[in-house]
Each structure stands twice: as C-alpha cells, then as structure tokens.
Amino acid sequence: MFKKRDNIKEVEEGKYLEPKFNENGLIPVITTDFKTGDILMHGYMNDEALKKTIETKEAHYWSRSRKSIWRKGQISGFQQIVKKIKIDDDQDAVWLSVDIGNGASCHVGYRSCFYRSIPLGKIKNTEELEIKFEEKMKIFDPKKVYKDEPNPTKL
Amino acid sequence: MFKKRDNIKEVEEGKYLEPKFNENGLIPVITTDFKTGDILMHGYMNDEALKKTIETKEAHYWSRSRKSIWRKGQISGFQQIVKKIKIDDDQDAVWLSVDIGNGASCHVGYRSCFYRSIPLGKIKNTEELEIKFEEKMKIFDPKKVYKDEPNPTKL
Numbered sequence: 001m002f003k004k005r006d007n008i009k010e011v012e013e014g015k016y017l018e019p020k021f022n023e024n025g026l027i028p029v030i031t032t033d034f035k036t037g038d039i040l041m042h043g044y045m046n047d048e049a050l051k052k053t054i055e056t057k058e059a060h061y062w063s064r065s066r067k068s069i070w071r072k073g074q075i076s077g078f079q080q081i082v083k084k085i086k087i088d089d090d091q092d093a094v095w096l097s098v099d100i101g102n103g104a105s106c107h108v109g110y111r112s113c114f115y116r117s118i119p120l121g122k123i124k125n126t127e128e129l130e131i132k133f134e135e136k137m138k139i140f141d142p143k144k145v146y147k148d149e150p151n152p153t154k155l
Numbered sequence: 156m157f158k159k160r161d162n163i164k165e166v167e168e169g170k171y172l173e174p175k176f177n178e179n180g181l182i183p184v185i186t187t188d189f190k191t192g193d194i195l196m197h198g199y200m201n202d203e204a205l206k207k208t209i210e211t212k213e214a215h216y217w218s219r220s221r222k223s224i225w226r227k228g229q230i231s232g233f234q235q236i237v238k239k240i241k242i243d244d245d246q247d248a249v250w251l252s253v254d255i256g257n258g259a260s261c262h263v264g265y266r267s268c269f270y271r272s273i274p275l276g277k278i279k280n281t282e283e284l285e286i287k288f289e290e291k292m293k294i295f296d297p298k299k300v301y302k303d304e305p306n307p308t309k310l
C-alpha cells in the first residue's frame with residue numbers, strides 16, 4: 001500500500017512514508033497523551049489501520065487477540081483523537097500523540113497501561129521480582145464497560 | 156528467568172514481574188527522555204538485556220541487526236542512565252525513562268529517532284505520502300562516530 005522500501009538512505013532521510021511491517025504485517029505503535037506527554041499504551045497497526053488513523057484522525061489499531069482492525073473506543077467509548085503522528089528513523093515504529101480528554105486507555109481501568117514500575121538495582125530473585133503500583137485509582141470499572149467482552153490479555 | 160505467567164489476573168494486577176517475550180524472545184521497549192518526556196527510540200530487549208538494565212541502571216537492548224545484547228552507547232558513547240522502568244498491563248511492553256544529558260539516541264544523528272511527522276487527513280496517493288522533518292539539526296555526525304560500523308537500518 002505504501003511506498004516500497006528499496007534504499008536505506010531514502011528510508012532514513014527521504015521525504016516519503018515507507019513503513020516497515022513485521023513478519024505478521026504489523027508495526028508497533030506508541031501512544032502518548034498530547035497534554036501530559038505520558039505514555040498511554042503500546043499497540044500495533046497493520047497497513048489499513050495506519051491509513052485509517054491518518055485519514056480519520058481517530059486511532060485505529062490491529063487487535064492481535066481479535067485478529068481485526070479496532071477503532072479505539074468502539075466498545076469502551078474512550079476514543080483517541082490524533083494530534084500528531086511521527087515515524088522513527090528506520091520507519092519501523094510509529095508514535096501517536098492523542099487527546100483522550102478525561103478518559104482512559106487501559107482495559108484494566110487505569111488512565112495509562114503503564115501503571116506499575118520495576119524497582120532498579122541488584123535483583124535477589126528474578127522469579128519473585130516485586131513491582132510497584134504507581135497509579136492507584138482506576139478511571140472506570142472494566143466489568144461495567146466491557147461486560148462479557150473477552151479479556152485481550154493473553155498468557 | 157522471570158516468574159511464569161499462569162494467571163491473567165496476576166499478570167494484570169499482581170505484584171510480580173512476569174514479562175512476555177514474543178516468538179523471537181523479545182519484548183518491545185519505549186525509551187523517553189526523563190527531562191522532556193519526548194520519545195527517543197523504540198527498541199527491543201531479551202530477558203538478559205532486561206535483567207542487565209534493571210541491575211546496572213544502564214539501558215541494554217537486543218540488537219536485531221547484530222543479534223547480540225548491546226549496551227546503548229558502547230560504540231557512540233551516548234549511554235542512557237535509567238531513571239525509571241515501567242511495565243504495561245499485560246506485561247508485554249517496557250517503558251524506560253532515561254537521562255542522555257546533551258547527547259543523542261538516534262544512529263542517524265538526531266536527538267530522537269522520531270524526527271519526522273506524517274501529515275494528517277485525506278491521503279491522495281499512499282505510495283507518495285510526503286513526511287515532514289521536525290528536527291533539522293543533527294547532534295552528531297554519524298560518519299565520525301560510527302566509522303565503519305554497519306548501518307542497523309534494514310530494508
């Protein structure tokens with residue numbers, strides 16, 4: 001769909017979008033809150049989701065659990081209005097800066113998916129490495145919002 | 156190496172680190188500048204790189220081009236001192252917040268790998284979609300810093 005990648009100099013410093021999709025046809029996407037700069041989520045897009053996001057200014061992703069394109073908020077109502085899209089040096093990662101108002105981005109109920117931190121320093125036992133909750137308050141109750149939808153988290 | 160993932164509730168809301176590595180043994184990593192909040196790069200870690208990063212507080216990645224663990228800055232000198240590490244809801248993505256001083260993170264020479272934006276709105280021709288340079292000044296000259304090292308960008 002997009003311009004063919006046939007020259008590294010063009011990919012890195014050329015003027016055309018030449019995104020690289022991985023062996024599953026996906027490109028990783030980082031989504032940040034345009035007001036606070038916080039990272040909200042890390043997801044994936046296929047070529048169609050990238051095109052739809054650019055054209056509609058509403059974030060669309062590829063759901064690996066449902067195996068389909070997914071307009072963020074289609075079930076939860078928490079849509080993401082795209083303010084800016086950037087692409088990285090080798091064009092294999094996308095950065096979306098979005099407006100989510102007072103909403104949330106995480107299916108567990110938190111504003112950001114990154115609500116836990118990993119303590120730094122010498123690890124005693126990697127199999128029992130305790131992480132720390134940084135956000136304590138959920139924005140919504142997932143049971144009320146998602147009802148019987150299957151949980152996208154996979155083991 | 157880390158705790159086994161055997162329960163979705165534990166992965167999402169438990170207190171242990173249970174990272175998910177993909178079919179290639181890697182987890183995606185987003186790296187931001189702890190001072191400005193800007194995204195610097197998107198990379199990958201294997202379990203050993205994640206452990207080394209936590210323990211040494213210096214960012215280590217898995218180089219997909221060199222197929223080895225890589226301490227950021229080992230060639231360029233632009234190391235990343237880790238200030239905070241977060242993990243997402245389903246523990247399949249990592250966020251590093253790092254100090255790079257006045258250095259750079261991008262092998263092309265820019266401070267951030269995300270130096271180009273994609274214009275929003277209706278696309279005339281996806282095969283000739285022009286992107287826009289947002290950073291005009293390089294921090295360093297890659298030819299001087301990397302000399303004969305192979306370019307990590309792959310087509």
